[in-house]
Amino acid sequence: xxxxxxxxxxxxxxxxxxxxxxxxxxVYPLLPEIxxxxxxxxxxxxxxxxxxxxxxxxxxxxxxxxAHKNTYLIVGISLLLGIPLSMMLALFMEVQxxxxxxxxxxxxxxxxxxxxxVVSQIWLAFYEPNWGLFNSxxxxxxxxxxxxxxxxxxxxxxxxxxxxxxxxxxxxNAMLFYTGIKTIPKSYYEAALIDGANFVQVCLRITIPLxxxxxxxxxxxxxxxxxxxxxxxxxxxxxxxxxTSRTVVYQMYYTAFDTSEFGKGTAIAVIxxxxxxxxxxxxxxxxxxxxxxF
Amino acid sequence: xxxxxKVMGTVLLTGTLLVSAACGNGNESASNQPSDSTTPAASMxxxxxxxxxxxxxxxxxxxxxxxxxxxxxxxxxxxxxxxNIASAFPNLExxxxxxxxxxxxxxxxxxxxxxGDMPDVFWNDAGYFTPLKSTGSILDxxxxxxxxxxxxxxxxxxxxxxxxxxxxxxxxxxxxxxxxVIFYHKxxxxxxxxxxxxxxxxLIQISKTLKSKDMVPAVTPGKDGWxxxxxxxxxMIQIGDPQAMSDLVSNKTDFNNxxxxxxxxxxxxxxxxxxxPDGIANLDYGPAMEMFTSKRAAMLWMFTWxxxxxxxxxxxxxxxxxxxxxxxxxxxxxxxxGSPLNGYAVSAKTKHPEEAVKLAEYLAMADALYFESTxxxxxxNTGNEASERSPLMQKFVDWYNPIPNKIAxxxxxxxxxxxxAEMSSQGANLLTGxxxxxxxxxxxxxxxxxxxxxxN
Numbered sequence: 001x002x003x004x005x006x007x008x009x010x011x012x013x014x015x016x017x018x019x020x021x022x023x024x025x026x027v028y029p030l031l032p033e034i035x036x037x038x039x040x041x042x043x044x045x046x047x048x049x050x051x052x053x054x055x056x057x058x059x060x061x062x063x064x065x066x067a068h069k070n071t072y073l074i075v076g077i078s079l080l081l082g083i084p085l086s087m088m089l090a091l092f093m094e095v096q097x098x099x100x101x102x103x104x105x106x107x108x109x110x111x112x113x114x115x116x117x118v119v120s121q122i123w124l125a126f127y128e129p130n131w132g133l134f135n136s137x138x139x140x141x142x143x144x145x146x147x148x149x150x151x152x153x154x155x156x157x158x159x160x161x162x163x164x165x166x167x168x169x170x171x172x173n174a175m176l177f178y179t180g181i182k183t184i185p186k187s188y189y190e191a192a193l194i195d196g197a198n199f200v201q202v203c204l205r206i207t208i209p210l211x212x213x214x215x216x217x218x219x220x221x222x223x224x225x226x227x228x229x230x231x232x233x234x235x236x237x238x239x240x241x242x243x244t245s246r247t248v249v250y251q252m253y254y255t256a257f258d259t260s261e262f263g264k265g266t267a268i269a270v271i272x273x274x275x276x277x278x279x280x281x282x283x284x285x286x287x288x289x290x291x292x293x294f
Numbered sequence: 295x296x297x298x299x300k301v302m303g304t305v306l307l308t309g310t311l312l313v314s315a316a317c318g319n320g321n322e323s324a325s326n327q328p329s330d331s332t333t334p335a336a337s338m339x340x341x342x343x344x345x346x347x348x349x350x351x352x353x354x355x356x357x358x359x360x361x362x363x364x365x366x367x368x369x370x371x372x373x374x375x376x377x378n379i380a381s382a383f384p385n386l387e388x389x390x391x392x393x394x395x396x397x398x399x400x401x402x403x404x405x406x407x408x409x410g411d412m413p414d415v416f417w418n419d420a421g422y423f424t425p426l427k428s429t430g431s432i433l434d435x436x437x438x439x440x441x442x443x444x445x446x447x448x449x450x451x452x453x454x455x456x457x458x459x460x461x462x463x464x465x466x467x468x469x470x471x472x473x474x475v476i477f478y479h480k481x482x483x484x485x486x487x488x489x490x491x492x493x494x495x496x497l498i499q500i501s502k503t504l505k506s507k508d509m510v511p512a513v514t515p516g517k518d519g520w521x522x523x524x525x526x527x528x529x530m531i532q533i534g535d536p537q538a539m540s541d542l543v544s545n546k547t548d549f550n551n552x553x554x555x556x557x558x559x560x561x562x563x564x565x566x567x568x569x570x571p572d573g574i575a576n577l578d579y580g581p582a583m584e585m586f587t588s589k590r591a592a593m594l595w596m597f598t599w600x601x602x603x604x605x606x607x608x609x610x611x612x613x614x615x616x617x618x619x620x621x622x623x624x625x626x627x628x629x630x631x632g633s634p635l636n637g638y639a640v641s642a643k644t645k646h647p648e649e650a651v652k653l654a655e656y657l658a659m660a661d662a663l664y665f666e667s668t669x670x671x672x673x674x675n676t677g678n679e680a681s682e683r684s685p686l687m688q689k690f691v692d693w694y695n696p697i698p699n700k701i702a703x704x705x706x707x708x709x710x711x712x713x714x715a716e717m718s719s720q721g722a723n724l725l726t727g728x729x730x731x732x733x734x735x736x737x738x739x740x741x742x743x744x745x746x747x748x749x750n
Contacts, residue, residue, distance in 0.1 A: 042425055042428075042711075043404060043407075043408045043425065044407065044408055044425050044428060044429040045428065128573065129571070129572035129573040130510070130571050130572055130573065130590075149572040149573040149576075150573075151573060151576045152572075152573050152574070152575040152576045152725075152726050153726070153728070154726075154728060236576075237517075237576055238397075238517060238518045239719075240517065240518060240519070240575060240576065240719065240722045240723075241575035241576065241719075241722040241723050241725065241726045241729075242719045242720065242722055242723035242726075243719060244723075254715065257401040257404060257405065258397055258400075258401065258711070258715035258718075259711055259712035259715045259716070260404065260425060260710075260712060261712060
């Protein structure tokens with residue numbers, strides 16, 4: 001039986017439906033998109049081949065770089081704050097009693113299952129500068145000078161939106177880490193306990209190293225997820241004020257649909273696809289190269 | 295093994311057939327047949343007589359996308375369209391799809407157009423008309439509405455014509471009577487001890503007084519630059535130099551004009567002086583309206599399409615934008631909203647153009663009946679006696695009608711898609727108070743020089 005399923009023909013037959021779907025829905029749409037990026041195009045008709053002009057114009061636009069700065073800020077928040085916090089939450093859940101663990105698991109998953117629109121609307125109310133939760137709390141404890149118009153000031157708008165993203169997905173990542181922790185054999189912990197290791201040592205020497213595969217998965221998921229950051233921005237600020245809170249995906253949407261410059265919009269898309277592929281490759285290349293065996 | 299393969303094959307074949315049968319549209323053949331319906335939808339009442347004739351026919355499916363963001367539109371839909379449409383069009387099965395408003399509506403229609411999935415009838419707007427026209431997606435209604443006599447119901451039929459002489463949209467004609475004004479709560483003004491301002495400086499002064507009394511002086515939708523693009527920039531230029539504004543609308547001047555620059559500087563001043571609430575640049579239409587109606591803001595800068603709703607509150611009054619120079623007199627100059635392109639349009643790719651045109655006529659008539667019921671002036675004759683106007687509406691009509699110099703709206707009559715979008719962004723920037731007039735002028739000057747609107 002194993003011999004039958006391990007032939008090249010069998011592998012091809014079983015992989016072909018997925019391969020076909022991937023080619024039709026992921027690879028094929030890229031070709032006309034690349035072609036469109038080389039034309040002056042309003043989404044309905046081509047107004048001529050312009051070579052790399054769209055790429056030149058896009059790169060020369062300050063909004064393109066603002067969008068990049070914002071996107072990588074979100075990636076940074078997601079990786080540098082989100083992943084460590086998720087890991088800590090997972091470790092915290094692991095040491096709770098079963099009843100509390102059930103509560104924390106549900107609480108952790110709750111934001112992730114909510115629609116982005118619902119979450120964004122809730123946080124819009126929190127951030128509202130005149131009667132919103134945050135400014136009201138700050139005023140009530142005498143910190144009026146700390147109040148801000150969170151979503152319209154240049155300095156606060158992106159960190160504010162980033163916090164919402166962090167809040168929504170931190171629990172999901174924590175659950176992934178927690179699931180990974182459960183696969184680590186108990187005997188490792190028992191041996192560490194006998195050797196007198198404390199909680200921090202166990203985490204640093206056993207749990208985190210043995211979670212390599214999960215960390216790699218969460219890293220890719222978080223990186224690509226935050227690079228595709230769009231919906232929160234759309235609902236909370238519409239990329240504004242001006243271009244202040246646009247991300248790369250939002251800038252692509254804005255250029256293509258709002259300004260009807262589909263040629264330039266697809267040029268942004270092509271550049272961004274290359275960036276995503278590069279980052280994905282770097283993660284694959286440098287993180288968790290060796291297969292872990294317990 | 296062979297037997298198992300046969301069983302598997304039979305199961306797969308049966309499954310495929312079942313799926314094919316389930317996916318088939320039994321109504322398709324019927325809906326593709328040309329209809330012989332002659333439903334008169336010119337008025338709500340006259341269209342009710344066809345119930346019996348079509349009861350046994352297969353219904354034609356029609357998709358309609360219209361604006362769903364303001365109270366007027368929702369009232370028209372809930373009170374005038376939905377309760378009557380089934381009896382007016384027994385041969386149609388009409389599906390209404392919410393279109394949102396502003397850029398959302400524009401993007402939705404542009405996307406549907408590019409994917410070849412245009413609704414049969416939709417709300418057309420100058421902001422997205424050009425791509426629809428260039429792809430042949432919008433029907434010229436002239437011959438249809440001339441033949442069936444609907445054109446004759448308009449008091450000024452020529453007002454429906456686009457610059458190419460064709461008619462693409464049907465409206466109630468109420469748009470021409472929409473203009474931005476400053477609504478205010480009389481009791482809040484009294485409480486703060488301020489009077490209606492007649493100059494821009496007085497406006498700033500009373501705003502400071504209102505703010506010192508813990509009131510939000512003025513509110514307007516600022517998210518995505520809604521207010522600045524649609525009227526604020528125009529008003530702030532116009533109150534200093536109406537001629538410069540007229541020239542900008544007709545592309546006889548640009549953003550380097552000192553009067554235009556002065557207008558932009560007024561917006562910057564308004565934002566910096568705290569005339570608007572914190573976060574105005576991210577304030578949506580609904581919350582802005584709510585701030586005014588709940589009396590948290592003393593003034594609302596808004597178009598008069600909200601006048602019928604606001605007139606229900608007796609403490610609400612309005613005044614025109616106050617003057618910033620001797621060149622402007624609010625009884626001599628005013629911005630008007632209308633464009634012949636705004637209204638119900640029909641997709642040129644609809645399978646049932648006759649029915650779709652009738653439906654568009656019906657929807658325009660529903661608009662007219664609604665606005666007529668509020669006392670608002672309209673140019674589409676409904677056949678009804680004009681209803682009594684509220685005192686506020688009468689005040690508006692008495693002020694607006696005699697004004698000799700009515701300036702068309704920049705937002706509807708001068709901007710291509712890119713310029714329109716960029717003006718939204720730049721306008722929102724100005725409202726933050728962190729963006730200088732010079733930056734705005736530099737950015738808009740460049741965008742304006744690349745504006746293709748006047749190339750057509």
